């Protein structure tokens with residue numbers, strides 16, 4: 542049976558998952574007997590559309606590329622009504638992240654789960670602020686809540702700990718959780734000032750016009766909160782995670798690290814101490830060059846899981862991108878389909 546999908550937020554990731562599904566449909570059908578139909582899309586820019594038999598996605602992608610509104614299957618239903626009334630099995634929540642209030646994404650997730658639909662999201666808002674409530678709702682209604690894309694895009698993190706690392710107890714997770722800051726620190730090591738490196742990051746599309754969320758460490762703090770609660774099973778509020786960004790790092794700091802055979806990295810960390818106490822933080826650290834994550838440069842992310850049975854396991858990969866995050870959505874959709 543086809544998996545019926547609704548997409549809320551048709552931006553970079555929303556379009557990215559559609560492109561992947563179109564391009565890989567034969568492969569997915571042959572390898573996993575996976576078939577899908579996208580029945581609803583809601584977006585602030587392009588409008589809301591619904592067709593229970595399936596939308597014309599190639600045309601919608603062309604319209605989005607031309608920044609034109611959707612013209613076919615247009616509906617007057619607002620997002621929440623559309624989520625509740627459409628015939629989708631899974632809602633992909635792909636609107637903007639708001640780490641203060643969660644934004645409309647929380648309401649979108651609630652509406653989906655309450656109406657018996659699974660949720661797949663790369664939006665850190667619901668995952669960092671309301672995961673426990675939403676997961677309880679998902680369990681009550683016997684549907685899934687999947688959030689692989691919220692931490693390090695499609696590089697496996699949540700699914701890694703729930704799948705291949707299942708059975709291991711993880712007592713520490715530590716690493717580079719924000720590509721923009723890692724890129725800036727890498728450029729500073731080549732001799733650039735902080736301001737010049739930030740400008741390059743903005744030109745390359747890594748940093749937004751307002752880079753506060755990245756450079757002050759707030760984005761990484763959201764991810765640490767998610768890892769603490771979902772992977773380590775704690776009940777941490779985002780405000781419990783101490784947070785310092787990279788804005789105070791100067792060229793002098795970079796030179797000092799070089800002298801000590803080390804390198805500055807913005808490190809997110811959550812650790813379960815022997816007495817059960819949880820420490821969670823985001824802060825710049827001088828990492829010795831001998832550590833696997835010291836060599837991770839540019840916009841790449843890396844995480845080391847400290848486990849009881851395997852010791853340290855480090856995973857390195859992209860932490861953002863249209864198809865890199867689209868892949869996280871695909872992997873969650875497939876996991877729900879295989880269930």
Ligand SMILES: NC(=O)c1ccc[n+]([C@@H]2O[C@H](COP(=O)([O-])OP(=O)(O)OC[C@H]3O[C@@H](n4cnc5c(N)ncnc54)[C@H](OP(=O)(O)O)[C@@H]3O)[C@@H](O)[C@H]2O)c1
Pocket residue numbers: 549550551552553554555583584585586620634635636637638645663664665690691694860861862863866
């Ligand atoms: N891009 C990445 O590499 C990446 C990686 C990991 C996680 N994520 C997360 O994935 C989510 C999607 O990211 P993105 O890069 O695709 O963002 P994006 O390009 O900004 O796309 C979001 C889309 O949703 C629309 N939107 C905003 N509010 C909406 C609402 N209430 N109802 C319907 N549509 C709404 C936006 O319209 P407007 O433009 O008018 O706001 C925009 O078209 C975000 O939460 C992001 O943090 C992204």
